[in-house]
Amino acid sequence: MDAASMVDEQLVPRGITDQRVLAAMRSVRRHRFVPIQYRLSAYYDGPLPIGYGQTISQPYIVALMTQLLETEPEATVLEIGTGSGYQAAVLAELVKHVYTVETIKELADRARKVLESEGYTNVTVYHRDGSYGLPEHAPYDRIMVTAAAPRVPDQLKDQLADGGVMVIPIGPAYGVQVLRQIRRVKDDFEWTDREYVRFVPFTGGVSQSEDE
Ligand code: SAH
Secondary structure (H helix, E strand, O other), rough: OOOOHHHHHHHHHOOOHHHHHHHHHOOOOHHHOOOHHHHOOOOOOOOOOOOEEEEOOHHHHHHHHHHOOOOOOOOOOEOOOOOOOOHHHHOOOOOOEEEEOOOOOOHHHHHHHHHOOOOOOEEEEOOHHHOOHHHHHEEEEEEEEEOOOOOOOHHHHHOEEEEEEEEEEEEEOOOEEEEEEEEEEEEEEEEEEEEEEEOOEEEOOOHOOOOO
């Protein structure tokens, strides 16, 4: 299995229609982002462990979230939860710059190395708790959160540009969560729930706060 058959067999049949997203999913070398023992399974239809209790999302979920983010070539994107760096690479194919934040130092270091060796010069990896976003480069045209939070952190809302889009799984840790697409119009946040998903929990500041 390779990236081209992953796109043709898993993404197109399940309704990923955005041609830019499909092209990005074809070109990123997913096998470089998974641990060596999972290389042969890199393009299969499921999540894979990346160590430290974390996972790289299933290709379909990466494609779906990327499609819902409605990227544009000139956009600046913030991703919370770098993990393997794979989602950041897919975004890097589609936008001007990706800032991505990871709370586990070993994962941040590994992702930074892989992204560099794969030739991505428009991704910056930060090691820190992403509950507070990344104020220094705000506002962001797009924000993607790849760990489940009980509610949308206020700081992330504040850091989303007017007209911007955020995609975030909302719900309890280890329960069923819903993929929420949020659009900022001035100081209003319009949202639509898109699909049920299961993500590893968001840790740090926001996980302590109460449900909406
Ligand atoms: N997008 C990743 C998969 C993310 S798994 C990929 O393409 O591989 C979720 C990641 O979010 C984990 O690596 C976890 O450590 C990280 N995470 C959880 N809470 C976080 C927080 N508060 N700030 C930053 N990263 C966080």
